[in-house]
Amino acid sequence: xxxxxPFEIQELIINKLPVEPLIRFxxxxxxxxxxxxxxxxxxxxxxxxNQQHLLVRYHDPLHRxxxxxxxxxxxxxxxxxxxxxxxxxxxxxxxxKYYTVIxxxxxxxxxxxxxxxxxxxxxxxSIRKVVDVVLPHMVSDGxxxxxxxxxxxxxxxxxxxxxxxxxxKDVVPWQxxxxxxxxxxxxxxxSSNLPSKCFWFGGHQVVVGGVVYFLVSDGVDGRDxxxxxxxxxxxxxxxxxxxxxxDSLTVTRNLxxxxxxxxxxxxxxxxxxxxxxxxxxAYCKRVYHIWRMEDGVSKLFEKLxxxxxxxxxSDVDIRDFRKTGEALLQWLAPPDLNRTLxxxxxxxxxxxNLGINGSYIFVYSFTExxxxx
Numbered sequence: 001x002x003x004x005x006p007f008e009i010q011e012l013i014i015n016k017l018p019v020e021p022l023i024r025f026x027x028x029x030x031x032x033x034x035x036x037x038x039x040x041x042x043x044x045x046x047x048x049x050n051q052q053h054l055l056v057r058y059h060d061p062l063h064r065x066x067x068x069x070x071x072x073x074x075x076x077x078x079x080x081x082x083x084x085x086x087x088x089x090x091x092x093x094x095x096x097k098y099y100t101v102i103x104x105x106x107x108x109x110x111x112x113x114x115x116x117x118x119x120x121x122x123x124x125x126s127i128r129k130v131v132d133v134v135l136p137h138m139v140s141d142g143x144x145x146x147x148x149x150x151x152x153x154x155x156x157x158x159x160x161x162x163x164x165x166x167x168x169k170d171v172v173p174w175q176x177x178x179x180x181x182x183x184x185x186x187x188x189x190x191s192s193n194l195p196s197k198c199f200w201f202g203g204h205q206v207v208v209g210g211v212v213y214f215l216v217s218d219g220v221d222g223r224d225x226x227x228x229x230x231x232x233x234x235x236x237x238x239x240x241x242x243x244x245x246x247d248s249l250t251v252t253r254n255l256x257x258x259x260x261x262x263x264x265x266x267x268x269x270x271x272x273x274x275x276x277x278x279x280x281x282a283y284c285k286r287v288y289h290i291w292r293m294e295d296g297v298s299k300l301f302e303k304l305x306x307x308x309x310x311x312x313x314s315d316v317d318i319r320d321f322r323k324t325g326e327a328l329l330q331w332l333a334p335p336d337l338n339r340t341l342x343x344x345x346x347x348x349x350x351x352x353n354l355g356i357n358g359s360y361i362f363v364y365s366f367t368e369x370x371x372x373x
Contacts, residue, residue, distance in 0.1 A: 011035060015048055019126040019368040042370045043157045046108060049367050052323045055086065055111075055125065056341060058358035066096070069356065070125065073322050073365065080343070080354045089130040091121045105150055107207040109369030110159055112150035120148070122159055122181065126368040133161060133179060136186055143169050147201045147214070153235040154210035157371065158182045160235055162189075162212065166198060173198050178238060181372075190238040199231060204257040208264045209295075210235050213243070215257050215266075228255060230266075243299045246291065259365070260321045264293040266301065267318055272308075288318055290327075305346045316344070320363040328354075330361045 014025065014035070022045075026033040035041050052073040060067050068086040073079065095115040105112065114120040120133040138146050149162035161179040163186075174194040177186045199216035206213050211232050218227035228250045230243035245266065249255060254269035268289040288307045294300045307318065307327060316329040322343060331342040331351065341356040341363070 007031065011041070015041065015045055018049075018051065019370060022370065023127060036370070037373060039157065042373065045370055046157065046367075049109075049369070052365055052367055054080075054320070054322070054328070055106075055364045055366060056356055056361065057364075058341070058356055058361040060358050067358070071354075073324075075324060080352075083355075086125060087128075089121065089123055089128075091130055091132055092123065095119070095121065105205055105207050105212075106364050106366040107150060107159075108152035108157070108371060109367045110150075110152060110371055111364065111366070112159075112161065114148055120150075120161055122150075122161075122372070124369060124372040125366070127370065127373055129372045131181065131372060133181075133184075135161075135163065136177070137163075137165060143167060145201075149205050149212045149214065149233060151207040151210070151212045151235045152371065153180075155236045156182070159371065162233055168198050191240065193239060195231065195240055195242075202255070204255075206257040206259050206264055207235075208259055208262060213257060213264055215255060228252070230257075230264075243293070246301050249291070249301075256318075258318070258320060260290075260292060260304075260325065261323060263295075265304070265321075266291040266293070286316075288316075307344060307346065316342075319361060320365055323365075328363045 014022065014032070022036050026036050054071045054073050056069050056071065058067060059065070068088055069083045070086050071080045071083050092113050095113060095117070109124060109126055111123045111125065112120055113123070114135065118135045118138045120135055121130055122133065123130045135148070140146060145166045145168065147164040147166065149164070150160070152159050159181040163177045163179070165175040167173045167175070173196070176189040176194060178189050179186050197218055199218055202215040202217065204215040211234050214231045214233070216229060216231050218229065228245055230245065232241040232243055234241070249266060249268060252268060252270065256267045256269075258265050258267060268291065270287055270289070271284040272287045285308055290304045290306070291301045292304050294302060307316070316331050318327050319330055319341070320328045322328060325346065327344040327346065329342045329344050329351070331340055332338070338357055339359050339361060341354045341361050343352045343354060
C-alpha cells in the first residue's frame with residue numbers, strides 16, 4: 001500500500017478484510033504486523049465481521065470416519081456448494097479418540113471442547129490455533145457435580161471458562177471459578193451472589209450478547225423434568241440470574257437451547273396427534289415449537305413458529321439456524337431414508353438437501369476472528 005496513504009486510512013481499509021489475507025499481511029511490514037497483532041485492532045475487527053460460517057461435524061459411513069466441513073453462510077445462490085474440509089487440531093482428535101468429548105459452544109469465532117481427562121481445548125478454526133487448559137477439581141463423587149461454560153467477554157474480548165461445582169448436600173451448594181485466557185489463572189467469580197438452589201443442568205448452553213445461558217431444572221416436587229428455567233451468567237459482571245420460561249415449558253422434558261441470529265431460542269419437541277385430514281404411518285408426529293426470548297427486563301418469550309415432520313412424513317431434528325432464519329435439520333431423506341443435512345424454510349416449508357450425508361450430524365455457527373493470534 002502506498003506510503004502516500006495516511007496510516008489511519010490504511011488501518012480502516014485493513015480492518016474490513018477477512019482473516020485469511022490479514023494473516024498474510026502480517027509479513028508485509030512491521031507496522032502492519034504490529035497493527036494486526038494489537039488487541040484494539042482485534043476488538044474492532046470483530047465488530048466489522050458479519051460473515052457467518054457453519055461448521056458441520058458428521059460420521060461418514062462410507063469411509064467410516066468423522067469429518068468436518070465449513071460452509072460460508074451467505075445469501076447467494078452459491079450456498080451450500082462451497083464446502084471446505086476442516087482439519088481438526090490433534091489435541092481435539094485425541095480427546096475424541098480416548099474420551100467422551102462435549103462441544104460447549106462457539107463464541108466470537110472460538111470453540112471450546114472438554115473431556116473427562118480434566119482438559120479443555122479452545123480452538124480458533126479461522127487461524128488454526130489451539131490453546132489447552134487444565135480443569136481443576138473435576139472429580140465427581142456422587143455428591144459434587146461439575147458444570148462447564150464458555151464464552152468471550154464482550155468488554156475485554158477475553159475468552160473465559162466458567163466452572164460451577166455444585167455440592168448437592170450443602171446449604172451453600174455453588175462454588176464458581178473462572179479462567180481467563182489473558183492471565184491463564186483460575187480465580188473466584190467477581191460476584192458473590194451465587195444461586196442457592198441445586199439445579200439439575202440439562203447439558204445445553206448458548207452464548208448470546210455476552211451472556212451464557214444454561215437450561216436447568218429445579219426438580220420441583222422431586223420429579224425430573226419439572227420446574228424448567230434458564231440460569232444466566234454475565235461474562236462481564238460475572239453475575240448469575242434466572243430467566244423464567246412460559247408456563248407451558250416449565251413441565252416438559254424435551255427442551256433445548258439454540259441461537260437464532262442474535263437471539264436466544266428455546267426448542268420444544270413434542271408429539272402431537274395427527275389430524276383427521278392427515279394420513280400417515282403413525283398416529284402421532286413430532287413437532288418442534290420455537291420460542292424466542294425478547295430482550296428487556298421481563299425476558300418475555302414469544303412463539304415464533306412450529307416445524308412438524310418433513311413433507312414425506314419422516315422425522316427431523318433441529319441442529320442450528322442459518323442467519324436467514326432457515327432451520328438446519330438432520331433429515332431422513334427419501335427414497336432410502338439416509339440421514340442428511342437439510343435447510344428448512346419455515347414459511348414456504350421448502351426443504352433443501354445440503355449434500356452432507358451421514359449419521360450424528362451436528363452444526364455450529366461461527367464468525368471469523370483473530371482471537372488467539
